[in-house]
Amino acid sequence: MKLECSKSLQSLARKFPCELYIVGGYVRNHMLGIEKDEVDICSKLSIQEVEEILQGSEFSFKLKSKNLGAGYIIAGDEKYEYTTFRKDTYAEGGNHCPESVEFIDGVEEDAKRRDFTCNAIYYDIKNDKFLDFYNGIEDIEKRILRTVETPEEVLSHDGVRILRLFRFQCELNFKIDKATFLAAVKYKENLRDVSGERVLHEIERILHSPNKYKGLSKPKAYMQALKNLNRGAFWPTFGIDCNKLKFKMVKKVEHKSQGFLIDVIDNVKPISISYYLNLILSDSFGVSKKLCDYYINILSGYYEALNFRQNKPYFFKYFDNFPQIHQLLVHKSKYLANKYEFFYKYIISHKIVVTVKDLKITGEDIKLHYPTVKPNRFKSILSSLLSDVFDGVLINEKDVLIKAVEAKLKYL
Numbered sequence: 001m002k003l004e005c006s007k008s009l010q011s012l013a014r015k016f017p018c019e020l021y022i023v024g025g026y027v028r029n030h031m032l033g034i035e036k037d038e039v040d041i042c043s044k045l046s047i048q049e050v051e052e053i054l055q056g057s058e059f060s061f062k063l064k065s066k067n068l069g070a071g072y073i074i075a076g077d078e079k080y081e082y083t084t085f086r087k088d089t090y091a092e093g094g095n096h097c098p099e100s101v102e103f104i105d106g107v108e109e110d111a112k113r114r115d116f117t118c119n120a121i122y123y124d125i126k127n128d129k130f131l132d133f134y135n136g137i138e139d140i141e142k143r144i145l146r147t148v149e150t151p152e153e154v155l156s157h158d159g160v161r162i163l164r165l166f167r168f169q170c171e172l173n174f175k176i177d178k179a180t181f182l183a184a185v186k187y188k189e190n191l192r193d194v195s196g197e198r199v200l201h202e203i204e205r206i207l208h209s210p211n212k213y214k215g216l217s218k219p220k221a222y223m224q225a226l227k228n229l230n231r232g233a234f235w236p237t238f239g240i241d242c243n244k245l246k247f248k249m250v251k252k253v254e255h256k257s258q259g260f261l262i263d264v265i266d267n268v269k270p271i272s273i274s275y276y277l278n279l280i281l282s283d284s285f286g287v288s289k290k291l292c293d294y295y296i297n298i299l300s301g302y303y304e305a306l307n308f309r310q311n312k313p314y315f316f317k318y319f320d321n322f323p324q325i326h327q328l329l330v331h332k333s334k335y336l337a338n339k340y341e342f343f344y345k346y347i348i349s350h351k352i353v354v355t356v357k358d359l360k361i362t363g364e365d366i367k368l369h370y371p372t373v374k375p376n377r378f379k380s381i382l383s384s385l386l387s388d389v390f391d392g393v394l395i396n397e398k399d400v401l402i403k404a405v406e407a408k409l410k411y412l
Contacts, residue, residue, distance in 0.1 A: 003030050003123045003130075008058075008075045009039065013125040015053050018043055021107060021122040021131070028118045031140045032172070034213045039080045042122075044105045046084050047071050069103055085110035090157030093193040108133055112149055115161045116168065120148050145174045151183030159190035163202035166225035170209035173217050176228070185232035192237050196286035199238055207256035220251060239284030242267050252331040255324070261299060262328065274300055294321070301325040305336050311343045312390060319347070319354045353389050353396050356382045361401040369402050373409065381408050 003022065005013075013020040025037030045053075047069055051061045054073070061082075064070040069084030087109055088098035104110065107122055108131075114120035117136035124131060134148045145168055147154035155161055162184045169176055176184075191199065206225045210217045226247055229235065233243040245267045250259035261277065270276035277296050281287040287295070301318035302325050318325060322344050330337040347354055356379075363378035373381075385401055385408065388394040394404055 002128060003027065004036075005125055006078060008078050009041075009080070010125065012041075012059060012073065012075070012080075015057065015059075016043055016045065016126075017053070018045065019107070019127065020125050022125060023114075023122045024119050027121045027123050027130070028136075028140065029213075031118075031121070031137060032213075032216065034216050039078075040083070041073070041080045042083045042085060042107075042110065044085050044107075046103060047082070050082060068098075068101060086113065088113045093157065093159075093190060096158050096160040096194060096198070107131060114148050115154060115158075115164060117146050117148055118168075118172075118174075143172070143174045144177055145169055145172075145180060146177040147180050147183075151177075151180045152186075155180075155183045155187050155190075157190070159187075159192075159194040160198060160202070162188065162191060163194070163199065163206075166228055167202055167206050167209060169228070170206055170221040170225050171212040171217055173221060181228065181232075185234075188232060188234050188237050191234065196239075196284050200285040200287065203238075203260070204257055207250065207260060222256070223247065223251070226250070239280060240264055240268065249328070249331065253328055255327065258295070258298065258324075258328060261295065262302065265299070265303075273303055297321050298324050298328070302328045302332075305329050305340055306333065308336075311340075312387070314340070315343065315347060315354045316386065316390075319344070353386065356386050358396075359386060359389065359401065360396050360398040361385065361405075365398070365402060366405055370405060370409065381405060384408050 005022070009022075020041060020043045022039060022041055024040040026039050029035060029037050047061070047063065047066065050071070050073070054061050058075055060074045062072040062074060064072060064081070069086055071082050073080045073082050085104045085107060087102045087104050089100045089102075091099040111120045111122070111131075111133045117134040117139045119136070120132075120134050121136040122131040123129075130137070134146075139146050145165060155165075165176060165180065165184055168174060205212075207222050209225075210219050210221050226245070230244045235242050235245060242264070245263055247260075247263050248266070249262040250256055253259040261280075264280070265273055265276065268276065274296050277299060278292060281292045281295060282289070297318065298321050301314075301321060304314060304318070305325065306329075315322070322340070326337055326341055326344075329340070346352070353359060359382060361382070363375065363382065366373055366378055366381060367375070385394065385404060388404070389396045389401075394400055
């Protein structure tokens with residue numbers, strides 16, 4: 001069961017005065033016979049020693065973290081993440097970062113800091129042999145996810161590993177060892193210490209897990225993780241006000257993240273959808289304001305369509321994002337999807353103006369021709385002009401609109 005190594009990697013190993021190992025996903029995927037992962041390598045050499053032996057060679061070294069003894073070794077188009085053998089110590093909580101690091105010489109001790117047995121198999125490049133301290137090869141053959149040490153030791157201080165457990169379950173189509181799952185539930189509060197951005201990143205990877213390894217994962221593999229997150233009542237640790245969620249839209253739509261958020265809203269039933277989405281996306285998951293506003297517009301447009309919002313105000317607000325809204329709406333109500341799509345196409349074919357930015361007049365024009373008007377009135381004036389143009393009361397010509405502003409000033 002020889003592991004394929006590039007000539008570059010073999011050449012690198014020959015430069016090391018000690019054994020150089022490949023570890024992690026690349027070795028695991030070799031065992032599974034699927035697409036190889038990124039190459040993670042390790043040895044007992046410090047990053048300073050590695051830099052010294054690579055000087056003047058075809059390899060370059062880029063530091064990633066001095067504290068963690070990590071960096072990248074680069075040769076042409078190939079890049080390997082390198083780490084020095086180490087022993088990690090964690091503080092209370094689950095923020096994923098070790099409190100202290102001790103660099104060591106032994107590969108077996110280094111294996112103790114790994115997460116799951118399938119990810120803790122080492123391949124000795126020089127001697128062409130595998131080192132398997134935790135029966136990871138057997139667990140891969142049985143398709144089981146199990147922690148290297150006791151589940152309590154591995155999961156009690158690292159919330160990210162709990163998320164990775166469920167992601168690997170979906171991506172690899174593995175079963176989770178019972179003791180490992182129970183420990184994940186026991187220490188789920190550690191997820192509160194993980195950054196919102198990292199939580200969202202892992203959830204999105206779970207939702208799109210069937211695309212990771214074609215032919216290995218099932219089409220709806222992500223449902224395994226979602227069901228386990230229900231079983232363990234994990235959702236409150238992500239800021240979602242529900243212990244269990246019923247999933248419908250996420251299974252239907254192509255954009256899984258949007259389908260997931262719809263399912264969350266349908267279960268939680270918040271008074272204000274936009275407020276709740278902002279709370280989850282911005283406060284809990286740290287999503288940027290621009291992306292948060294984008295999601296809010298699409299999902300608000302979806303729900304307002306379900307509530308039969310009138311065409312004019314609807315398209316004033318949602319025209320730009322309607323194609324994305326339609327992709328969601330068609331899975332809920334084909335009648336409403338077709339109804340709004342008809343008007344959307346009508347607007348396009350008849351070149352009807354539906355946004356202020358398409359008016360032939362701007363706030364600067366109002367300022368130029370009506371200098372006494374305060375800027376805080378521009379928005380309402382332009383919105384009123386847009387409404388008249390949409391209704392056919394005014395034509396979208398600059399001179400006409402500038403003249404119409406005078407009448408608007410009496411009321412706005």
